[in-house]
Amino acid sequence: MKFCPNCGKVLLPKQGILHCYDCGYEQKVTENEKQDYIIEKDVSDKQNIIVTGDKINTLPTTKGLCYRCGNRELEWWLIQMRKADEAETRFYRCTKCGNTWRRSG
Structure with a gap:
């Protein structure tokens, strides 16, 4: 999961790039990062996002x-x-x- 360097919100996929729906920051996904993301469809800022998968580490x-x-x-x-x-x-x-x-x- 990537976060916006400007405001700290989660960057979400939009038209093949990662986009911050709060401040508008955009970042291209590198070839190495493409294997870390499964982008099924683009999302709008009004949709609920559920992040799933066992690669998410929340424990110390x-x-x-x-x-x-x-x-x-x-x-x-x-x-x-x-x-x-x-x-x-x-x-x-x-x-x-x-x-x-x-x-x-």
């Missing part, structure tokens, strides 16, 4: 080691599994293979 990342594939970048999140006076459980997910594990304490 950290450096670590995936014991399955050896990748060194991991997503992580915390969940309170037991009583509030006990430590939360930290989950890790490999950004390459999706292997997920947890660490308590």
Whole structure:
């Protein structure tokens, strides 16, 4: 997902380019970026946009080691599994293979 450098809004496809419907900024999509975007149809500023796909990363990342594939970048999140006076459980997910594990304490 690309954002407008002027106003920070999401750039959306319009006639083969990425367009900001707030300030009018436009940006061409490079050949390398074309494989990152699937443009099914152009959108207007009055349509609701739903971004789907598993490439969208909203979790924080950290450096670590995936014991399955050896990748060194991991997503992580915390969940309170037991009583509030006990430590939360930290989950890790490999950004390459999706292997997920947890660490308590």
